[in-house]
Amino acid sequence: MTRLEVSHDDLFGLHNLPYGVYSVDGAAPRVGTRYGEHVVDLAVLLGDDVFAEPTLNAFMAQGHERWVAVRAALGEALGGEVPEEAVHDVGTVALHLPFEVADYVDFYASEHHASNLGRLFRPDSPDPLMPNWKHLPVGYHGRSASVVVSGTDVIRPSGQRKGPNDPAPVFGPSTRLDIEAELGFVVGVGNRMGEPIAAADADQHIFGVVLFNDWSARDIQAWEYQPLGPNLGKSFASTVSPWVVPLLALDAARVPTPKQDPPVLPYLALDPPWGLDIDLEVEWNGDVVSRPPYAEMYWSPAQMLAHLTVNGAPTRTGDLFASGTVSGPDKDQRGAFIELTWGGRDPVTVAGAERTFLEDGDEVALTATAPGADGSRIGFGEARGRVIGSK
């Protein structure tokens, strides 16, 4: 037995305790938590085989009461003597996609982002926001199979694009490859068909939060997206962080959303709608180029889940819904390069070079922190990916 010492200031201290899936030396993946610089095996620590699984899904499906109980047990166990065989150094393990993704939906919940994209994609439109935007959280389904864990290379997608002066579309590797800095929300327990989730009950269903990079090929997207929305411009890769921060760890990070005006319909009403005070950072080849504030998001996670199910659509354990790009009001708070460089017009300086969109070899990492209990701060790890050329 051993005692693990982790400082109160650590981003992975006792008030975080995220869940992930790790393996050592090619052995079967298992569920662990991160505690300081340690990865602690939960099946060994808590003597429960639900954590000897290669994904979090079985545990998540056990429901909110179990999540509360396990979190309490975990905090207690890590405060005492821990079996040495449960403990690994975080640098010695491989981290895997922590959950099997069921359906994946991407929202568009930042007013700043939606307005910026409206101005860029529809410059002739009098209002950058569509008439529906403040009445419902706009979202669309994406490709679950393309969700990969941090560290996975992103292959530059090829596809059709057509510039305004091209007589016909051309085919080739995307020339406007971009990121979207988002948060993803993992559904632990879904709803049956025909039984919507009330906004007030959403936190009984949302298990946790991950960082999410919705890699986007803007040239492919601009040509394909009307009238049925983005498809190939988004479906090639989406990167999640390996640690799922429990929603239970984020009580201290809850803040009201910005004022919602006009008032929302009753099924979206919460008093107040709670957002999350999570500070993101976007690192491009080692330079921080943006600091998007999640607290600025117009639509709350609970509203997104309530909307997603209000028509009776079922959700399942492992459903993932993402926020859409997190952008704040300031230029250096924009979570996509198309906004940050205003469609490529205003380059940014990255590691000493003028840059607009992603080049082969570029690496992007999203990180974030949030207030935790007792004045602590909570880390989310990172969602990192490197762009490699088309095959």
Added chain:
Amino acid sequence: MTRLEVSHDDLFGLHNLPYGVYSVDGAAPRVGTRYGEHVVDLAVLLGDDVFAEPTLNAFMAQGHERWVAVRAALGEALGGEVPEEAVHDVGTVALHLPFEVADYVDFYASEHHASNLGRLFRPDSPDPLMPNWKHLPVGYHGRSASVVVSGTDVIRPSGQRKGPNDPAPVFGPSTRLDIEAELGFVVGVGNRMGEPIAAADADQHIFGVVLFNDWSARDIQAWEYQPLGPNLGKSFASTVSPWVVPLLALDAARVPTPKQDPPVLPYLALDPPWGLDIDLEVEWNGDVVSRPPYAEMYWSPAQMLAHLTVNGAPTRTGDLFASGTVSGPDKDQRGAFIELTWGGRDPVTVAGAERTFLEDGDEVALTATAPGADGSRIGFGEARGRVIGSK
């Protein structure tokens, strides 16, 4: 042992042999084929436990060579003496969702349908088709969890709608509930990330074909769909037929698609692009109201799969892509009621009553037949659903 007599004229004769999942008296679901009025258990018939599974996924994942070999073995076995314990009367079994749906994508491959919808949704636009429509098969991801098997009741969805004269959106049960008569294509073996499927190889990946009803709430859809495409207007339910007709059974049904002009980009080119000569019927409360011809579809299944993966997006065993509404050039060939009634303006007579959209208690069944080998005809069973009121 027993010998099963099924006539050459039967829609489920020796040249069809679709795959499904059945159960008897609440026992565990298993894989069977339909042969005439019989359901034949494949694990018993062929002595292979891959068919003792509750879905087709394990078998589909074995790949094209196995599909060919099993189909040959099946034809031979059913021509001879069959173990009696393998045989059930089709009226005595329960039929289940035949495969676990991985990602689901819905295309928009009928020029007639896309033109009609363009005229109805964007009446002020000079061209009913978007500029991209003839260059790429437009499609979007939908909700896999909402795919249900024929016979499952469809709960009328509630949601936001806003008429052109409404000052603000209102919430309530959809008042414009519709169907879309489609075919669905089931991917047996997918592709790895970064390795697109060539159009010429698509038939090595497509396992089979199902009937598909993409139930659609037009009022919800019209208000929500800009700019990211349909979401709640479609995500509440999609009905598939219980029998997956193997693509191998449809050689005689292959026909060239309508001429594609302008020429498509090389990754979509096939010589010729093969469509399928499948005749659908839409039955509304017992009346056939439409006979959509699949042979009229502009984009072929192989082109849809090639497009879906050309950006490197991975597909998996159980991926489902649907054609979009099948509509022909004639009014009584339109596969959605919004087209058939021109947005509700021109009611149709159904069981003696004037009707536009679906009312509670209405039942819709899709059926289809296609040419099979040796002058036979192949049936697809049915995709049936009854509308019940919102809870």
